[in-house]
Amino acid sequence: MFDAVVVGAGLAGCVIAERLASQKNWKVLIVEKEKHIAGHCYDSRTEFGLLIHRYGPHLFHTNSKLVWEYLSQFTEWDYYQHHVQAFIDGRCVPLPFSFETMDLLFPKELATRLKEKLLRIYTFNQKVPILELMKQNDPDIQFLGSYIYDKVFKNYTAKQWEMLPEHIDSMVTARVPVLVGRDTRYFSDIYQAVPRNGYTCMMENMVNHRNIKLILGLNFLEIGEVRDHTITIGGKTFDGPIYYTGPIDELFGYCFGELPYRSLELKFQTIQKPYYQSCATINYPNNYDYTRITDFKHIHPLDTSQTTILIEYPKKFKKDENEPYYPVFTDESQNKYQEYRKLVEKYKNLILIGRLAEYTYYDMDDVVEQALKTVEGIGYGR
Numbered sequence: 001m002f003d004a005v006v007v008g009a010g011l012a013g014c015v016i017a018e019r020l021a022s023q024k025n026w027k028v029l030i031v032e033k034e035k036h037i038a039g040h041c042y043d044s045r046t047e048f049g050l051l052i053h054r055y056g057p058h059l060f061h062t063n064s065k066l067v068w069e070y071l072s073q074f075t076e077w078d079y080y081q082h083h084v085q086a087f088i089d090g091r092c093v094p095l096p097f098s099f100e101t102m103d104l105l106f107p108k109e110l111a112t113r114l115k116e117k118l119l120r121i122y123t124f125n126q127k128v129p130i131l132e133l134m135k136q137n138d139p140d141i142q143f144l145g146s147y148i149y150d151k152v153f154k155n156y157t158a159k160q161w162e163m164l165p166e167h168i169d170s171m172v173t174a175r176v177p178v179l180v181g182r183d184t185r186y187f188s189d190i191y192q193a194v195p196r197n198g199y200t201c202m203m204e205n206m207v208n209h210r211n212i213k214l215i216l217g218l219n220f221l222e223i224g225e226v227r228d229h230t231i232t233i234g235g236k237t238f239d240g241p242i243y244y245t246g247p248i249d250e251l252f253g254y255c256f257g258e259l260p261y262r263s264l265e266l267k268f269q270t271i272q273k274p275y276y277q278s279c280a281t282i283n284y285p286n287n288y289d290y291t292r293i294t295d296f297k298h299i300h301p302l303d304t305s306q307t308t309i310l311i312e313y314p315k316k317f318k319k320d321e322n323e324p325y326y327p328v329f330t331d332e333s334q335n336k337y338q339e340y341r342k343l344v345e346k347y348k349n350l351i352l353i354g355r356l357a358e359y360t361y362y363d364m365d366d367v368v369e370q371a372l373k374t375v376e377g378i379g380y381g382r
């Protein structure tokens with residue numbers, strides 16, 4: 001009855017299904033284990049009407065015109081520039097660390113000297129990894145790199161990944177940038193926005209197609225089996241393509257062991273004030289058990305006397321207890337993932353796509369781009 005089956009109605013699954021249905025005129029079945037679509041992008045309104053992101057704050061940003069124009073068929077946008085602050089030494093300062101942050105944290109003379117020295121070495125608005133600052137000979141620049149490492153990065157990372165600060169690979173530090181400029185926006189992509197009526201509504205518009213049948217609340221593994229180079233659904237061999245967006249280890253019965261993830265405990269609270277804090281997200285690198293607090297009123301403005309905040313506590317991932325959020329990349333986990341990939345190659349009609357199936361961290365635009373390419377036959381994921 002169906003030309004293709006898509007497992008999972010997250011962003012990857014919805015894009016795949018929409019393209020197959022609308023461009024190839026295929027009949028597509030989507031099987032989703034949750035009672036809602038949109039996966040980790042799932043959002044819904046509180047009792048007082050505020051749109052909140054149920055799996056953590058999701059801000060859409062991309063430099064890809066293709067991705068932007070594709071998604072714009074299914075939603076109107078509210079233009080939104082994300083701002084993040086960090087609570088450091090008793091005050092909130094803007095991130096990424098920039099001239100603005102220096103002016104707030106350092107004595108005027110030191111801040112001026114640092115800015116002048118940075119501008120002598122780098123160009124205005126350049127993003128420089130702190131590892132590079134730490135390697136410079138100038139003691140002031142070295143101080144700046146070490147300060148950011150200690151106050152912004154080290155404890156946050158240790159909390160997020162549950163590792164001792166001294167075990168944090170210095171190469172990871174390389175990704176933490178200092179902005180040689182005054183742009184306080186968290187992202188600098190060309191397109192930045194949030195869907196006016198939410199991600200879930202956007203994806204409902206994608207899958208609302210006569211060629212798509214969506215079954216919610218059904219785990220594919222209850223009806224499907226992947227064994228001996230054959231995929232069966234309901235006991236019958238299925239020869240059409242299966243686009244699988246769930247966890248790769250679960251698909252193969254954890255035969256090589258579980259792939260490690262970090263999880264989060266998300267605590268939502270409604271606050272009887274129009275706003276809880278001065279910007280959308282404040283990071284708490286030091287001193288607290290949580291990593292960040294998000295006030296959704298800044299993301300989806302609404303004229304009400306309450307707001308809803310989300311406090312994020314990093315947790316160990318335990319299968320059947322909580323959600324897999326971030327893959328833990330180690331040599332061991334990568335080797336294990338490659339073992340699973342080799343199994344996938346034995347199934348000619350099995351295509352793995354998305355953050356869980358490809359065991360990677362994808363931003364939303366990466367997922368959309370990958371899904372579009374997959375359907376065009378340009379690439380079949382990693």
Ligand SMILES: Cc1cc2nc3c(=O)[nH]c(=O)nc-3n(C[C@H](O)[C@H](O)[C@H](O)COP(=O)(O)OP(=O)(O)OC[C@H]3O[C@@H](n4cnc5c(N)ncnc54)[C@H](O)[C@@H]3O)c2cc1C
Nearest residue numbers: 008010011012033039040056058059220246354355363364
């Ligand atoms: C806390 C957090 C914040 C983020 N913020 C941003 C952001 O600000 N900007 C950004 O661009 N990206 C952000 N992301 C990344 C974004 O969430 C992902 O890029 C996106 O959700 C990936 O979509 P996906 O379809 O691959 O996975 P998912 O959204 O996880 O979808 C997979 C779907 O498959 C279903 N499924 C799994 N197994 C089965 C099965 N056996 N049978 C049936 N269904 C199954 C799941 O229930 C799920 O619905 C964030 C991620 C996290 C964790």
